[in-house]
Amino acid sequence: MTETEGVRLQKVLAAAGIASRRASEEMILDGRVEVNGRIVTELGTRVDPERDTIRVDGSRIPAPRRHIYLVLNKPRGVVSTMDDPEGRPTLSDYVPPRMPRLFHVGRLDTQTEGLIVLTNDGEFAHRLAHPSYEVSKTYMVEVVGGMEPRTLKRLEKGVTLDDGPVKPDKIKVVSRTEGRTLLRITLHEGRNRIVRRMMDAVGHPVERLSRTAIGPIMLGQLPPGETREITRDELGKLLDIVGM
Missing domain, CATH: 3.10.290.10 (RNA-binding S4 domain)
Known part of the structure; x- marks a missing residue:
């Protein structure tokens, strides 16, 4: 130059x-x-x-933005697609008006709520979703039953599912009430319904599940169904993580 x-x-x-x-x-x-x-x-x-x-x-x-990077707090009951032939609520119902076509990064099952990234940056979306970059994801998980310490230890060591083993990066009991346990779980896995299957494997079915973070992006106090732009700091950290 x-x-x-x-x-x-x-x-x-x-x-x-x-x-x-x-x-x-x-x-x-x-x-x-x-x-x-x-x-x-x-x-x-x-x-x-x-x-x-x-x-x-x-x-x-980050460089001056040529693309759109949004966080959506997906409500329960919304399908993680931009269009649904069955007419169910989709992510596109929550995209602000006059937006270009956006991709969603990763999926949440219909009954899971929480953080989804929406963008029109195809390379960024591909890398953020690719398992080789090991972007962490954090969930708040309410399960049926009072979880005993030995069960928590079993989860910490990892459990084997029908498609292979899974071991959380972090797991912590946030609270216990009669018949319920609230956990915070962080893992790099992106397999289908991985948290629900992990809890089923130890005999504590999920009652409610919400993704609260992807890497440095925090859901915070964003209300269900609302979007916000990814901040400069969040985007800079993500670009480092995915090697862009």
């Missing part, structure tokens, strides 16, 4: 909402900004925001 090509680094940071251009210049001078793994302290540095990997204090700054 020649001195006249690209965009000044401080302008890219300001456009990304990191800070004002003057404050961005100070960040550069303080050695807080990296371009392609190299700390940059020259104010005249020009970059290609579409190609160069830019970080501030170690956090990835």
Whole structure:
């Protein structure tokens, strides 16, 4: 890249909402900004925001958005497709108006609620869903029965299902009430109905299931049926995870 090509680094940071251009210049001078793994302290540095990997204090700054990245809190009873020949409620019923065609990343069964990513970035969707990138998923799981410590230990060690073993990354009892146990489970698995089948295997059928996180994306207080944009920080972390 020649001195006249690209965009000044401080302008890219300001456009990304990191800070004002003057404050961005100070960040550069303080050695807080990296371009392609190299700390940059020259104010005249020009970059290609579409190609160069830019970080501030170690956090990835995504390129200007050419695509749409949304979080949807899927309600129970909604099919994880954009169209259903049987006329059931689908994800497309919850997409904001005037959106282009979107892909959903991964699936939740009809009775499972929670976080689904919607995007028109096909490569990003493919990588985020691909098991080789091992993007973690976290669920809140309400099961029938008071789970005993030995059963929890069995889950921690992993159980074998008809299509192979599964072992959670983390599992924690959040609360117990009469006849019910609430768990938080994190795993990298993407197999069909994996959490429900895992709970069935230890004799505690799922009463209610919600996905609350995918990697760094948290559902938070987003109401069922509502969407929000994936934040800059969330997107930057996801791009690192999936190698984009």
